[in-house]
Amino acid sequence: MKNLFNFELLSRDKNARLGQLSTAHGIINTPIFMPVGTAATVKAMHLKDVEAAGAEIILANTYHLMLRPGQENIREMGGVRKFMGWNKPLLTDSGGFQIMSLGNLRQVQNDGVTFKSHLDGTKYFLSPKISTDIQNALDATITMQLDECISFPATYEESKRAMKLSLEWAAMSREAFEHRIGYGQFGIVQGSIFSDLREESAKGLIEIDFDGYAIGGLAVGEGQDLMFKTLDNTTKYMVQNKPRYLMGVGKPDDLIGAVKRGVDMFDCVLPTRSGRTGQAFTSKGQVNIKNSKHILDKMPLDLECNCYTCQNFSRAYLHHLFRGKEILGLMLLSWHNIHFYLNIMKNIRNAIKIKEFEKFEKTFLNKYYSGDD
């Protein structure tokens, strides 16, 4: 018998939530971080190592996959999960965010968005229904509505227009969603930094009735303070019995601050992208492994970390790999960062469970901000 798509709120510690999301493809313990597998690969990592690091769900990008290899090819291969060898849940975005960042290559109309591929200039049209159908072809466990993501800062009027359009697209996306046991679809709250717009958006989406709700349009340049303030003014309008997903966030301290404000799910390219540029996240903050001070450093990246990289390799070796532009350097730092992120989420869940989230937050941030030297 297949699992229903169901979110259970297990306990709360003030606004921080401990939950469990059941899906057709397995259970997700929240709060959770979702490693990003843009083009059906979590860059520079073996998927078995992503799983061993504690990943219970990963994300793939509809925009990249519709361009290459194309949703029909992926459908033919049995969906993204089967294509890439991932047996657990997978979430696809709607394609909207990537398309919005194409700038002049795209044009938004009321019925959808026309854009040109960054690969070869081919013209595409994406509507709420088309985005939903593509995600269906990709066989995503969690489908996202198509929304319009605007840049920051934006005027109140522009933010209102885009939020209203996103609400319309939410209804059209929901209409197009093919209900399957254990699969779900999330709506996306928009409204920039404006509290009343966020409220209107959240309430409008709840009326449509999604299986979960995301918060979009944040971490786009507004800064952490304004992001946290907007979160405060958004989560309070969201229902308790559905998962909440903050899209594209963030650094470790962003995650902790957002969990504190009631968020359950996150995704971000930072751990893998930073890993590929020599930036490691550690319990004492960020470490730039390319810095020449590491040339004879026998310490691991993070003494407290039990990932494969930290258990086996010195900073000196990692520094050597980056100096020589060796692929293994990207592999080892990406692995460490993914492990580090997933380990934070595990610690967060444990802290909420014993109602010591604030103590965890304080201890983590004190050390994290103390620096590596």
Place this chain on the structure above:
Amino acid sequence: MKNLFNFELLSRDKNARLGQLSTAHGIINTPIFMPVGTAATVKAMHLKDVEAAGAEIILANTYHLMLRPGQENIREMGGVRKFMGWNKPLLTDSGGFQIMSLGNLRQVQNDGVTFKSHLDGTKYFLSPKISTDIQNALDATITMQLDECISFPATYEESKRAMKLSLEWAAMSREAFEHRIGYGQFGIVQGSIFSDLREESAKGLIEIDFDGYAIGGLAVGEGQDLMFKTLDNTTKYMVQNKPRYLMGVGKPDDLIGAVKRGVDMFDCVLPTRSGRTGQAFTSKGQVNIKNSKHILDKMPLDLECNCYTCQNFSRAYLHHLFRGKEILGLMLLSWHNIHFYLNIMKNIRNAIKIKEFEKFEKTFLNKYYSGDD
């Protein structure tokens, strides 16, 4: 108690040899293939996966490591093996081969070779003693003598001169070698394709008395027939009770033909380098995964292979990764190729053990040359 450096010839099937080489860092079952870890990394692979694929010894390049990070830094880090996290035996070349391929950047004198770094033009001098000392600093389980590698074709006179110089350098290298329990040093037979030069070289080296003997100066453009003929005219002058190592070879059928002629050890960049360019070695020959015919190919690279790549991923997925220039593509093909090579060696050892090497050779080559279509 530490192991002595000792080679035991366990059995023979005609000229093919089954052996066991004991070293300070573990036992090597021969015939064996040594994955190449040029700059202290087997490119695009986690070392634990190289080991799981069956590697019992790997190779590192003195030339690359003396330039970056430098032998003194590696000595400070406890040697290459500790630096890169490899607990098993490791062989270092002398630096000679890479330096010879620098062309105008190097100059050979009787006492050694002067060369400029390809990285920054810094001038270096390498003598038999310096090369041996560097390999000592690197803590190589097996040290190679410095030799002069000439290009192909070469005249008899030029081949003779270089062979004689290499013999002199062999004596000087042996003199400089620091004897440590379980560590060994190999001499290198030179002489291009000339039988009498190969004989003179082999006999001269045996007189010096090394712990093993390599065959250099092959697979440099002479073609497989001439390489095999030269091997026939070389191994017959080599002693039975020491390991024989054919340097820089080769393709799967090269390995099999060389084992047939009495060779025990091999190294080659082909499995990893080819893996990074989308070329896979399979039981049915080479497969170019970038070929568009694989776009919807649900088959693994090799139906008979039990490596991680073949057990988990389709050709269509690998094709997708290479089309998108995803690092995971390089990782998965390198892994498959290394596994494939090490698996051939395992099958070779089993075949010699039951005295069915020729049957194995025939079966393997028939299938290998049959092609993938």
